[in-house]
Amino acid sequence: MMRSLENQLTTMFYDVNGNFAADKKFVVVFVLGGPGSGKGTQCANIVQHFGFTHLSAGDLLRAEIKSGSENGTMIQNMIKEGKIVPSEVTIKLLQQAMLESGNDKFLIDGFPRNEENRAAFEHVTKIEPEFVLFFDCSEEEMEQRLLSRNQGRVDDNIETIRKRFRVFVESSIPVIEYYKAKGKVSKIDAGKSVDEVFEDVKAIFSPYSAQAA
Numbered sequence: 001m002m003r004s005l006e007n008q009l010t011t012m013f014y015d016v017n018g019n020f021a022a023d024k025k026f027v028v029v030f031v032l033g034g035p036g037s038g039k040g041t042q043c044a045n046i047v048q049h050f051g052f053t054h055l056s057a058g059d060l061l062r063a064e065i066k067s068g069s070e071n072g073t074m075i076q077n078m079i080k081e082g083k084i085v086p087s088e089v090t091i092k093l094l095q096q097a098m099l100e101s102g103n104d105k106f107l108i109d110g111f112p113r114n115e116e117n118r119a120a121f122e123h124v125t126k127i128e129p130e131f132v133l134f135f136d137c138s139e140e141e142m143e144q145r146l147l148s149r150n151q152g153r154v155d156d157n158i159e160t161i162r163k164r165f166r167v168f169v170e171s172s173i174p175v176i177e178y179y180k181a182k183g184k185v186s187k188i189d190a191g192k193s194v195d196e197v198f199e200d201v202k203a204i205f206s207p208y209s210a211q212a213a
């Protein structure tokens with residue numbers, strides 16, 4: 001009888017002490033910022049120049065909806081409301097994607113979104129981020145960008161956008177503050193043009209340029 005994926009993942013990637021991927025040294029950068037601050041746009045540029053693998057938690061969740069899995073309806077409803085999906089669901093998707101990537105350098109985009117995400121990821125994977133890349137942008141600018149994004153996303157409507165802004169302020173900013181207190185936040189003015197923002201991003205990632213794929 002086929003073993004569950006979870007069972008296979010556990011067998012393949014946890015050591016006898018229950019440590020995830022204990023034989024690997026993953027470099028993880030959390031990419032945080034409000035909805036529409038440009039996380040995905042800049043991650044695509046960083047991938048091109050510095051050899052990281054881009055893992056968007058939102059994209060992984062949307063793929064899970066499309067897969068028709070048992071969690072799909074719950075995820076869809078929570079995304080429609082701009083709410084944060086239970087961490088165990090998102091973390092399992094991230095772990096699977098990390099292990100399937102064949103890479104050891106990751107931009108984890110839009111995660112952790114709240115304290116539960118942060119603490120659960122650290123507990124489950126034992127991974128501390130190298131740093132947090134924080135895209136700081138005004139709500140006015142982000143709202144304009146989202147309303148003209150035209151990607152057919154169920155959450156790009158003014159009602160859900162406003163809810164996502166509230167979730168970002170109430171739940172995600174405290175996570176950024178947590179890492180700021182550890183001296184681990186690199187803050188970027190994301191209100192500038194795409195190219196100007198990437199100039200600032202390049203400076204932060206310059207230590208990784210030699211290792212680009």
Ligand SMILES: Nc1ncnc2c1ncn2[C@@H]1O[C@H](COP(=O)(O)OP(=O)(O)OP(=O)(O)O)[C@@H](O)[C@H]1O
Nearest residue numbers: 034035036037038039040041145149192193194197
């Ligand atoms: N610096 C910028 N100036 C103007 N438009 C931008 C800039 N960066 C991204 N955009 C545009 O804004 C929209 C949102 O960008 P993006 O999808 O990268 O944001 P995000 O932070 O990943 O948002 P979400 O959290 O909703 O996924 C896109 O249409 C993108 O083309």
Ligand SMILES: Nc1ccn([C@@H]2O[C@H](COP(=O)(O)O)[C@@H](O)[C@H]2O)c(=O)n1
Nearest residue numbers: 057058078079082083084085110111113
């Ligand atoms: N850690 C996360 C990340 C995202 N979500 C849900 O997905 C929505 C879209 O995320 P984007 O980063 O693509 O904007 C987000 O609004 C949440 O509903 C999540 O639950 N947990």
Ligand SMILES: [Mg+2]
Nearest residue numbers: 039040056058
């Ligand atoms: Mg995005």
